[in-house]
Amino acid sequence: MDAHSREYAGAVVGMQEVYGPRFSRSRQVLRDGRVVDTWAAGDYVSFRTDDGEHRQGYVMECLDDTGYGTYHIKSHRVGGGDPDHFSVDGFQIAVF
Numbered sequence: 001m002d003a004h005s006r007e008y009a010g011a012v013v014g015m016q017e018v019y020g021p022r023f024s025r026s027r028q029v030l031r032d033g034r035v036v037d038t039w040a041a042g043d044y045v046s047f048r049t050d051d052g053e054h055r056q057g058y059v060m061e062c063l064d065d066t067g068y069g070t071y072h073i074k075s076h077r078v079g080g081g082d083p084d085h086f087s088v089d090g091f092q093i094a095v096f
Helices: 002-018
Strands: 027-031 035-040 046-050 054-064 070-075 084-089
Touching: 054 084
Parallel strands: none
Antiparallel strands: 027 035, 046 054, 054 070, 070 084
16 A cells, blocks of 8 residues: 555545544335335434434434334534434435
8 A cells, every 4th residue: 555545545534533424325115105215223314303403323223114214313412422312204314
């Protein structure tokens, strides 16, 4: 591995530490006659809270798999502290 490759690899690791990992891709399933996006435990997602705040976090579990689904998401606070836990409807999760 040359110096440029090591520098690139180090930058990728540093960016993931600062900005978080890349968002997980959804899995599409047919539910009630329509295609909906679903996520699994461990997926890293971007979502909107009920207050309209944009957050990122990890899916801990699927609470309800009807309609768009309801997910338990753990989101770390900027600056540290205990993480926040949210119950999020599937339509509140960004698919990109």
